[in-house]
Amino acid sequence: MKPRQTSSLRETTSTKSVAIIAGPTASGKSGLALELGEALGGADRAVIINADSMQLYRELPLMTACPDARDMARLPHRLYGVLSATDRNSAADWRRMALAEISAAHEAGQVPILVGGTGFYIKALVEGLSPIPAIPEQITDDIRQRIEAEGAEALHAELKARDPKMAAKLRSTDAQRIARALSVLKATGISLAEWQAVAPEPPPDDLRFHVQVVMPDRAWLYRQCDARFALIAAKGGVDEVRALLAMDLPPYVSLLRAVGVPEIAAYCRGEMGLEEAIAAGQQSTRHYAKRQYTWFRNQLPPDKPMESRGKPPHDRKLQVSHVQTAQLSESFLAGF
Incomplete structure (x- = not known):
């Protein structure tokens, strides 16, 4: 569609x-x-x-x-x-x-x-x-706590290793969007970039x-x-x-x-x-x-x-x- x-x-x-x-x-x-x-x-x-x-x-x-x-x-x-x-x-x-x-x-x-x-x-x-599925709060909370403890750049490096296409779209200091990308990947097993490509x-x-x-x-x-x-x-x-x-x-x-x-x-x-x-x-x-x-x-x-x-x-x-x-x-x- x-x-x-x-x-x-x-x-x-x-x-x-x-x-x-x-x-x-x-x-x-x-x-x-x-x-x-x-x-x-x-x-x-x-x-x-x-x-x-x-x-x-x-x-x-x-x-x-x-x-x-x-x-x-x-x-x-x-x-x-x-x-x-x-x-x-x-x-x-x-x-x-x-x-x-x-x-x-x-x-x-x-x-x-x-x-x-x-x-x-x-x-x-x-x-x-x-149509990105709702992400469980526990997953979101866990990743946000990791960002707070480890820093956005560390999790951006993790995202780059697991989902280079999405990581390339984000600044390494953009904590909110990095957390979102990792949360979607963990919850669905699919890159946020792929979800965003689905017809709205x-x-x-x-x-x-x-x-x-x-x-x-x-x-x-x-x-x-x-x-x-x-x-x-x-x-x-x-x-x-x-x-x-x-x-x-x-x-x-x-x-x-x-x-x-x-x-x-x-x-x-x-x-x-x-x-x-x-x-x-x-x-x-x-x-x-x-x-x-x-x-x-x-x-x-x-x-x-x-x-x-x-x-x-x-x-x-x-x-x-x-x-x-x-x-x-x-x-x-x-x-x-």
Whole structure:
């Protein structure tokens, strides 16, 4: 069975509309989602669903740039801060939660608006996910304990010996993905690379996806990254990271690798000054935005990208977003 082919608006032969607003960090996705939801009729007609892997966790709302209380009061928000730092989560887990929230929104007569920058989550929802069996927790726990005791590089070497194809896809320091690959191999006897090659399970047939990828000018985006990270650090981000470190979490916990957290953690441990940590965190954020930008351009190309060239001041970006909001809301209302 071939994966379902989807166009730039990712339309299926379905009757229930789902809006998806994706793009790199600091690109204005959340603001566009709010504008769209209000254009569709507000809280009675729209609900925002998180599609960002780090915003699922409750411990770092500032560092992960979660919507604040004022934004959450404008429209219903789902799947923000629903997990603890120690909770396990995967693309398959998020997909199940997202599909449940989408179904609940439709039952309530609302248009679900998914917004986030975790491209793999969005692709898993729209195009399906390979049917990898559930892995017993005992196997996962054993391998994570080994990573904590022996280090990620040692287990990467083991993976390279047992599954060179999968090992070649992973950095030797990527503890989480190394643990996942070894867990799948031990539980199923089959390489994760082979599972990933299996045709994905498609999304429900009754869903019709409309995908908008926000792609602002890169220079503008990088300035936004720098300004936002500095503001987050000044407004409580340092305290959030300090509290996270006090939890004494194992090194494979995802939140410890959230963008900017390692740099602020280094400051909290006295390994660098605050200005140096902020500068390093800004650089990490820009690098992350660059990777996202490239991924979305190559993996999830939209029909009508919100893209600007040259020197787009913020007003220009907002002007484009209003045009796109009107176009998208008209499309959703026609198909909902």
